[in-house]
Amino acid sequence: MSVGLQRLREEPEVIRKGALDKGEDATLVDAALALDARRRVLLGEADARKAERNTVSRQIGEAIKGGAAAGGPEVAALRAASVAAGERISALDVEIGRVDAELEDALLRIPNPADPDVPVGDADSNVTVRTWGELLPRLQPVAGEVGADASTATWERRPHWDVAERLRIFELERGAKIAGSGFPVYRGAGAGLQRALIDFFLTVHIRENGFTEIWPPAVVNAASARGTGQIPDKEDQMYVATRDELYLVPTAEVPVTNLHRDEIFEADELPVRYAAYSPCFRREAGAAGKDTRGILRVHQFDKVEMVLFEKPDASAEALEWMVGRAEDLLRRLGLAYRVLLMATRDMGFVQAKKYDLEVWAPGVERWLEVSSCSNFRDYQARRMAIRHRSAPGARPELVHTLNGSGLALPRVVAAILETYQDPDGSVRVPGPLQASLGTDVLRPPA
RNA sequence: GGAGAGGUCGCCUAGAGGCCUAGGGCGCCGCACUGGAAAUGCGGUAUGGGGCAACCCAUCGAGGGUUCGAAUCCCUCCCUCUCCGCCA
Numbered sequence: 001m002s003v004g005l006q007r008l009r010e011e012p013e014v015i016r017k018g019a020l021d022k023g024e025d026a027t028l029v030d031a032a033l034a035l036d037a038r039r040r041v042l043l044g045e046a047d048a049r050k051a052e053r054n055t056v057s058r059q060i061g062e063a064i065k066g067g068a069a070a071g072g073p074e075v076a077a078l079r080a081a082s083v084a085a086g087e088r089i090s091a092l093d094v095e096i097g098r099v100d101a102e103l104e105d106a107l108l109r110i111p112n113p114a115d116p117d118v119p120v121g122d123a124d125s126n127v128t129v130r131t132w133g134e135l136l137p138r139l140q141p142v143a144g145e146v147g148a149d150a151s152t153a154t155w156e157r158r159p160h161w162d163v164a165e166r167l168r169i170f171e172l173e174r175g176a177k178i179a180g181s182g183f184p185v186y187r188g189a190g191a192g193l194q195r196a197l198i199d200f201f202l203t204v205h206i207r208e209n210g211f212t213e214i215w216p217p218a219v220v221n222a223a224s225a226r227g228t229g230q231i232p233d234k235e236d237q238m239y240v241a242t243r244d245e246l247y248l249v250p251t252a253e254v255p256v257t258n259l260h261r262d263e264i265f266e267a268d269e270l271p272v273r274y275a276a277y278s279p280c281f282r283r284e285a286g287a288a289g290k291d292t293r294g295i296l297r298v299h300q301f302d303k304v305e306m307v308l309f310e311k312p313d314a315s316a317e318a319l320e321w322m323v324g325r326a327e328d329l330l331r332r333l334g335l336a337y338r339v340l341l342m343a344t345r346d347m348g349f350v351q352a353k354k355y356d357l358e359v360w361a362p363g364v365e366r367w368l369e370v371s372s373c374s375n376f377r378d379y380q381a382r383r384m385a386i387r388h389r390s391a392p393g394a395r396p397e398l399v400h401t402l403n404g405s406g407l408a409l410p411r412v413v414a415a416i417l418e419t420y421q422d423p424d425g426s427v428r429v430p431g432p433l434q435a436s437l438g439t440d441v442l443r444p445p446a
Numbered sequence: 447g448g449a450g451a452g453g454u455c456g457c458c459u460a461g462a463g464g465c466c467u468a469g470g471g472c473g474c475c476g477c478a479c480u481g482g483a484a485a486u487g488c489g490g491u492a493u494g495g496g497g498c499a500a501c502c503c504a505u506c507g508a509g510g511g512u513u514c515g516a517a518u519c520c521c522u523c524c525c526u527c528u529c530c531g532c533c534a
Contacts, residue, residue, distance in 0.1 A: 044497080044503095047504085057515040061514095078514070264493090
């Protein structure tokens, strides 16, 4: 991913400010500009020399065809000229290669500038755009016991791991035994809940929201991992099958966005909108100790992802639309949530604008991130050379890419278990999942 | 996994060291002819980079090599197809 050279030349100040707002090194902008200037000088001479060599080589061919001796003085002189040009070309190509590598390296470390409407600052500057639903408390009055003593007339909501244990729907220790810590096993209705959620999310996206369903591979090759910036930036977060040089996908974004790498959309083909389920594998290196209980942070989880390819002038609106699609799922599940507009230093290197959706988990009294929706504008598209024609026959230009979770399962499951639990340990099933699970309540085994 | 055949412009194909500055066909766009269309004729039809421009450079699956010169010869890798083996 990188910022465009053309834009860098035309408005370096915007790029520079964008880097500073994200807390990145802005001096790389000047370094890149200097390298770009040097590169163009070198390229100019190399091209001229190549033209010269092409001409001379052609002349050799014509001379020989015209009767000159292949070993004669005329041909020898031409040959010497060609060799001289060739030597200069080799030297220039080496230098250009070096400048190119440095330039690319500099560009890769210049972040995508945030949109103008993104708040500048760190996580404290994130803006809560809206909140939906009732924020249930952990301690709650027991229904029907109005006259009782206040201290005994409450029941305490349990964290999702307690609820799950009573229902016997997680097998976390056995998951650790067969794979490792952070590889949850879902049992019985727990497994059914996974399947029901995936089906519910996909069905809404496909039947109501106009997405095309994609069922991608769970591994990608190095070129794809590079395309979405997993390597080199986040290489230590991925599981790698080194023997075959394959990477386990950390999100469906990687295979699905790469579907159109090195392609040009025709004028009437955009937007292209995909919804894809995939398992997601994350090493979570550096996150040891955080959220180790339950299923809030695991090495393998399931997610339905939305991936959009849009015309540049439509991407801003598409982001708002996509956030709305994710919100709709939470509303139908009856889960309280809030939408955060992420500030420049909390949004990531490659995003131009990003919203996070956080669901309320009353058992642990925390907001849990269940979706992250981002507009990358042309930043990802440049790296993957994904372009479109604005009109038939027009010059190709970069598309805008966006993606967002719709939704990630584990924390939705946690929120359901904590929101819909009853004092007796049973959990009511949200309406949209009842048909799939074949019941409207999950009860602990006797 | 084994054996064989292939990968050339949006698609099909020619091409076998210099006439390739990649030819032809189809498709597409424009113009002419027409009342309008079909047919026909003429022209145009890749991507990236450099240059004010004329124009130049690179790219024939990818990367190396040989050569004054590579789509063409050599090496490595990737992919597709056919047959065989194995297999949910």
